[in-house]
Amino acid sequence: MPSPPRRRIVGVSTKMYFSAARTKAYIAELLQHLSKSPKILDQIDIFVIPDHITLTSVIAQLEGSKVMTGAQDAFYEDSGAYTGEVSPCVLAEVGCRIVEVGHAERRRIFGEMDEDVAKKARSAARNGMIPLVCIGERTKGEVSIAVDECRTQVENVMAAVADDAEVILAYEPVWAIGAAEPAGAGYVVSVVKEIRALDCVQMREGVTRVLYGGSAGPGLFERLKEGVDGLFLGRFGHDPAQFYKTMQEIASAQ
Numbered sequence: 001m002p003s004p005p006r007r008r009i010v011g012v013s014t015k016m017y018f019s020a021a022r023t024k025a026y027i028a029e030l031l032q033h034l035s036k037s038p039k040i041l042d043q044i045d046i047f048v049i050p051d052h053i054t055l056t057s058v059i060a061q062l063e064g065s066k067v068m069t070g071a072q073d074a075f076y077e078d079s080g081a082y083t084g085e086v087s088p089c090v091l092a093e094v095g096c097r098i099v100e101v102g103h104a105e106r107r108r109i110f111g112e113m114d115e116d117v118a119k120k121a122r123s124a125a126r127n128g129m130i131p132l133v134c135i136g137e138r139t140k141g142e143v144s145i146a147v148d149e150c151r152t153q154v155e156n157v158m159a160a161v162a163d164d165a166e167v168i169l170a171y172e173p174v175w176a177i178g179a180a181e182p183a184g185a186g187y188v189v190s191v192v193k194e195i196r197a198l199d200c201v202q203m204r205e206g207v208t209r210v211l212y213g214g215s216a217g218p219g220l221f222e223r224l225k226e227g228v229d230g231l232f233l234g235r236f237g238h239d240p241a242q243f244y245k246t247m248q249e250i251a252s253a254q
């Protein structure tokens with residue numbers, strides 16, 4: 001079966017870097033940039049992932065713009081006695097479109113395991129949102145070692161998520177997150193090609209897009225375009241002008 005066409009996509013996470021006021025100003029400035037070339041949103045998908053507290057106000061600011069809003073995490077149960085957790089059901093109710101799960105910082109600092117990530121991805125999809133699943137090897141080394149580490153992460157998720165659900169995989173080598181530079185282009189393209197070739201990805205009915213993240217920013221997509229469907233930015237997208245520049249590059253790449 002031919003795989004369905006994949007639209008390019010680019011997004012940014014503000015992690016826990018921004019104040020509420022900065023998030024508001026960031027979105028306002030982003031919308032100003034986008035108003036200069038509204039066609040961009042017909043060419044590619046764009047998303048912003050703010051913190052949980054500002055999520056609903058970001059959704060309100062972005063209303064009518066086609067820019068999608070995502071959450072940085074969500075629990076795997078819809079409701080109940082889970083103090084402090086965020087319900088995927090409520091996220092969907094307020095208009096959240098994407099749920100990021102399994103970021104390296106959540107795995108390392110909060111002890112999230114592949115099983116938790118898989119359950120969270122399943123719940124996000126079950127609630128009609130797109131799970132954006134972060135995967136990646138912990139240490140810099142051979143392509144084959146990276147692929148082995150990612151394979152387990154991807155297989156767990158794909159076994160849990162409905163076969164026809166859309167999934168976004170964010171390939172983020174852990175060692176390239178928070179670094180000065182992204183991982184090498186040849187290396188990323190090789191790893192991503194092998195991730196795409198995994199049976200559990202190939203055989204899915206739903207669309208699976210693969211993004212690269214880890215010190216990504218303007219100037220990178222051109223070097224990765226034969227392998228990835230887009231980029232997932234952190235720090236280098238925290239200036240709206242830089243995020244907009246990255247979008248333009250992705251939209252215009254042949």
Ligand SMILES: O=C(CO)COP(=O)(O)O
Nearest residue numbers: 177178214215216234235
């Ligand atoms: O973790 C990332 C996106 O989720 C990437 O962060 P940086 O681009 O700041 O390294």
